[in-house]
Amino acid sequence: xxxxxEKLIPKDFGYAGRFFAMASPCECLVESxxxxxxxxxxxxVSHEAWRIEKKYSRYLSDSVTQKINQSNGxxxxxxxxxxxxxxxxxxxxxxxDGLFDITSGVxxxxxxxxxxxxxxxxxxVKELLPLVDWKKxxxxxxxxxLPKNMEIDLGGIGKEYAVDxxxxxxxxxxxxxxxxxxxxxxxRITSAPKSRKSWVIGVESYLPGVKRGIDLTxxxxxxxxxxxRFIMHEGxxxxxxxxxxxxxxxxxxxxxxxxxxxxxxxxxxxxxxASLQGSDAEAFLQKQGVKYFCQR
Amino acid sequence: MKLREIRLKSTIFLLFxxxxxxxxxxxxxxWERDLLAKSQMALVADPVEAGLDDHIYFSxxxxxxxxSFAGGGCGCN
Amino acid sequence: MQLNERKSATYxxxxxxxxxxxxxxxxxxLVGPSVKAEGDFWDxxxxxxxxxxxxxxxxxxxxxxxxxxxxxxxxxxxxxVFNFKVVLDSLTGASPSGAIVQPGEQTFTxxxxxxxxxxSAEEIPLDDTFRDTRLQLNxxxxxxxxxxxxxxxxxxxxxxxxxxxxxxxxxLAWDFNKKNSTFxxxxxIANDTFxxxxxxxxxxxxxVIDFGQFPTEDDYRAAFNATRIDSSDDKQTTDLLLGWxxxxxxxxxxxxxxxxxxxxxxxxxxxxxxxxxxxxxxATDHLFESRPDKRTKHSFFWQTKHHFDExxxxxxxxxxxxxxxxxxxxxxxxxxxxxxxxxxIEPQMRWYQQSAAEFYRPYLIDGETLPEYASADIxxxxxxxxxxxxxxxxxxxxxxxxxxxxxxxxxxPEDTLSSHPGVLNNLEIYPELDAFFVQYxxxx
Numbered sequence: 001x002x003x004x005x006e007k008l009i010p011k012d013f014g015y016a017g018r019f020f021a022m023a024s025p026c027e028c029l030v031e032s033x034x035x036x037x038x039x040x041x042x043x044x045v046s047h048e049a050w051r052i053e054k055k056y057s058r059y060l061s062d063s064v065t066q067k068i069n070q071s072n073g074x075x076x077x078x079x080x081x082x083x084x085x086x087x088x089x090x091x092x093x094x095x096x097d098g099l100f101d102i103t104s105g106v107x108x109x110x111x112x113x114x115x116x117x118x119x120x121x122x123x124x125v126k127e128l129l130p131l132v133d134w135k136k137x138x139x140x141x142x143x144x145x146l147p148k149n150m151e152i153d154l155g156g157i158g159k160e161y162a163v164d165x166x167x168x169x170x171x172x173x174x175x176x177x178x179x180x181x182x183x184x185x186x187x188r189i190t191s192a193p194k195s196r197k198s199w200v201i202g203v204e205s206y207l208p209g210v211k212r213g214i215d216l217t218x219x220x221x222x223x224x225x226x227x228x229r230f231i232m233h234e235g236x237x238x239x240x241x242x243x244x245x246x247x248x249x250x251x252x253x254x255x256x257x258x259x260x261x262x263x264x265x266x267x268x269x270x271x272x273x274a275s276l277q278g279s280d281a282e283a284f285l286q287k288q289g290v291k292y293f294c295q296r
Numbered sequence: 297m298k299l300r301e302i303r304l305k306s307t308i309f310l311l312f313x314x315x316x317x318x319x320x321x322x323x324x325x326x327w328e329r330d331l332l333a334k335s336q337m338a339l340v341a342d343p344v345e346a347g348l349d350d351h352i353y354f355s356x357x358x359x360x361x362x363x364s365f366a367g368g369g370c371g372c373n
Numbered sequence: 374m375q376l377n378e379r380k381s382a383t384y385x386x387x388x389x390x391x392x393x394x395x396x397x398x399x400x401x402x403l404v405g406p407s408v409k410a411e412g413d414f415w416d417x418x419x420x421x422x423x424x425x426x427x428x429x430x431x432x433x434x435x436x437x438x439x440x441x442x443x444x445x446x447x448x449x450x451x452x453x454v455f456n457f458k459v460v461l462d463s464l465t466g467a468s469p470s471g472a473i474v475q476p477g478e479q480t481f482t483x484x485x486x487x488x489x490x491x492x493s494a495e496e497i498p499l500d501d502t503f504r505d506t507r508l509q510l511n512x513x514x515x516x517x518x519x520x521x522x523x524x525x526x527x528x529x530x531x532x533x534x535x536x537x538x539x540x541x542x543x544x545l546a547w548d549f550n551k552k553n554s555t556f557x558x559x560x561x562i563a564n565d566t567f568x569x570x571x572x573x574x575x576x577x578x579x580x581v582i583d584f585g586q587f588p589t590e591d592d593y594r595a596a597f598n599a600t601r602i603d604s605s606d607d608k609q610t611t612d613l614l615l616g617w618x619x620x621x622x623x624x625x626x627x628x629x630x631x632x633x634x635x636x637x638x639x640x641x642x643x644x645x646x647x648x649x650x651x652x653x654x655x656a657t658d659h660l661f662e663s664r665p666d667k668r669t670k671h672s673f674f675w676q677t678k679h680h681f682d683e684x685x686x687x688x689x690x691x692x693x694x695x696x697x698x699x700x701x702x703x704x705x706x707x708x709x710x711x712x713x714x715x716x717x718i719e720p721q722m723r724w725y726q727q728s729a730a731e732f733y734r735p736y737l738i739d740g741e742t743l744p745e746y747a748s749a750d751i752x753x754x755x756x757x758x759x760x761x762x763x764x765x766x767x768x769x770x771x772x773x774x775x776x777x778x779x780x781x782x783x784x785x786p787e788d789t790l791s792s793h794p795g796v797l798n799n800l801e802i803y804p805e806l807d808a809f810f811v812q813y814x815x816x817x
Binding site: 320322323324325328329331332334336337339341342343344345347348351352353356357358359361362363364365366370371372 | 424425426428430440442444458460462464505507509531533535536538540542549550551553554559561567610612614618619620621622623624626628630632634670672673674676678680685687689691693699701703709717725727730752753758778782784806808810812814
Binding site: 084085087088091092095096161164165167168191192198213214215216217218219220258260261262263265266269270273287288289290291292293296 | 390391392393395396397399400402403404405408409411412414415517
């Protein structure tokens with residue numbers, strides 16, 4: 001296992017520590033000048049991130065996700081944590097009228113989001129579309145039965161879930177300590193900071209040298225989409241947000257949607273669902289009564 | 297097209313290609329922009345002061361511009 | 374694609390209006406309870422930023438100027454910025470007329486033709502009639518343009534009693550390589566009109582000086598008017614700017630610019646004269662200067678900023694060359710040091726050197742054939758200059774930025790001629806320049 005303790009960087013507020021997990025650079029800002037505390041925080045957070053990555057990565061052959069995906073139509077019994085994640089995914093599918101679907105990962109086989117990537121043919125999309133439908137999955141609480149060739153992917157909530165899990169571990173051990181947990185831009189503040197009113201969080205912006213930001217005392221921020229990943233077709237720009245019902249990218253989606261919410265999972269899902277609304281992203285977020293920022 | 301012209305053009309393209317490929321290995325990831333995002337790190341951190349300086353030197357020297365446009369002057373030179 | 378468009382119109386709606394509420398309950402089961410979020414985005418739509426500054430500029434025994442700037446910037450989005458700037462300055466004092474220094478007292482006619490000024494022996498002739506107020510207005514818009522580019526366009530207006538400058542500019546910038554590289558192209562077109570009191574003098578015509586040789590005032594007027602051609606004249610400036618900005622690493626950013634500038638039209642300074650001297654170095658006449666009506670310039674500019682642990686270094690180098698044979702080098706270095714939590718100190722250094730225009734002459738020799746062009750304006754001569762400055766800035770208790778700056782600027786002319794006729798060998802014929810400026814800035 002990697003060690004993170006020697007990577008602690010002293011800051012005016014305390015310490016910053018970094019590690020790598022879930023294909024993203026991860027960072028914690030700890031408002032404490034005690035090196036021991038910062039070390040303990042880094043240990044707890046990084047081990048939780050690596051545990052979740054190991055358990056649910058679709059790239060690791062002994063992960064729960066792989067076990068389900070390679071079940072070949074057989075029922076797989078799952079542990080309590082996996083049950084609650086699948087339960088949550090099911091709730092999200094229901095409330096989003098099918099826009100959030102953990103079986104949509106198979107579409108990645110034909111979609112590559114680079115400006116010069118090939119746009120798939122409608123035949124290719126038609127062929128894959130029957131494999132995307134959570135309703136076809138038989139989930140009975142403790143076992144899951146996935147039809148042949150279908151796949152599930154918890155990547156859509158994995159990082160956010162990991163941030164929130166790490167946050168609740170820290171809240172138990174250090175209830176008064178303010179830590180910013182940031183996994184590749186999805187972040188959460190465990191407790192209000194003491195030395196200042198709020199943490200200042202930068203938001204990715206177009207122009208170098210231009211400051212964008214959020215003043216956050218406590219809560220979570222997630223961003224859906226990024227300005228680098230898109231595909232061009234007949235002169236139109238399509239974001240990498242795929243609609244699981246059509247198998248196509250959503251037209252008219254903002255380049256990025258950033259949402260503030262109480263926890264990371266909530267912020268992440270609101271941002272994703274807003275992106276799926278395309279040109280109505282802002283109207284959707286307005287209706288939900290959350291604080292947001294869309295870059296178009 | 298004359299041979300010399302073709303050679304010149306291909307040299308320019310080659311140079312441009314070299315700059316592009318050279319620059320693509322430089323730079324940072326979006327989340328590493330913490331220092332660059334500071335207002336003091338903007339290339340022109342104080343535009344008002346830069347404007348005042350430009351006006352002084354424009355009226356006292358034979359050179360103007362370079363950083364930005366030189367034109368649009370005043371009667372001082 | 375038609376299929377998709379039609380489908381997406383009906384398939385991507387979430388009917389539930391309370392997704393946030395349902396999510397709150399669902400995530401509470403998944404990851405446990407969470408405190409209500411407290412925080413907000415910086416509200417850019419309401420965010421006007423105002424920058425103001427006052428600058429006093431003073432030269433020893435010569436020009437002094439007071440300049441005030443007020444700038445308002447509204448940043449709705451990173452790709453939607455509007456800036457409006459007003460500059461007001463007033464200038465009084467004397468500046469070198471171009472005439473040669475003499476061992477005796479000299480008399481000159483004021484540029485308007487009304488009255489005279491006397492220059493003492495061994496003094497550089499200074500025209501003390503400068504008194505002007507200038508108003509400058511700028512507006513600049515930055516907007517997202519087609520594709521992934523950013524467009525910026527602006528207008529510039531500057532008005533003095535005898536001068537009007539109007540300019541338009543437009544530029545486009547493209548980001549590459551995760552926005553670590555930016556390429557930009559810009560164009561600026563300016564039109565300047567000069568309408569001096571006493572009209573535009575005919576190049577190389579002699580300054581008419583009333584030593585009592587005119588029987589009447591009308592005779593003097595007639596002689597003066599004979600040296601005048603037009604009441605106004607103008608010049609056009611076209612600038613092309615190509616820029617490359619490169620992020621090198623987390624703490625270093627660089628910029629390279631090439632600019633081409635083409636100026637044509639009336640490029641003389643109607644107030645500048647050049648003396649003709651005899652073999653003994655004694656002035657025999659003063660002619661109005663004559664410059665070419667075209668100038669093309671090429672500039673190369675490189676700037677680097679580097680963030681150290683506690684400070685930021687800012688270095689830039691500029692090289693300029695033009696078809697008047699002027700070439701110049703500029704090095705600018707400033708270093709920003711954070712002092713404590715709320716203040717900073719910034720030493721500023723600048724060094725500048727230019728070679729003379731091919732038609733620059735400190736004087737002309739009486740009796741020799743007139744060159745095609747000639748000017749004794751020291752700003753076209755060979756000289757070097759340096760600026761030393763110190764800036765101190767701090768945050769007020771209300772969170773606004775304030776700063777003061779003191780600078781000293783010195784120009785040292787270079788004599789490129791090996792010898793001078795007669796008395797001129799014993800005189801300081803090139804005007805030196807010592808100036809200082811004080812600036813106070815306030816942003817809110």
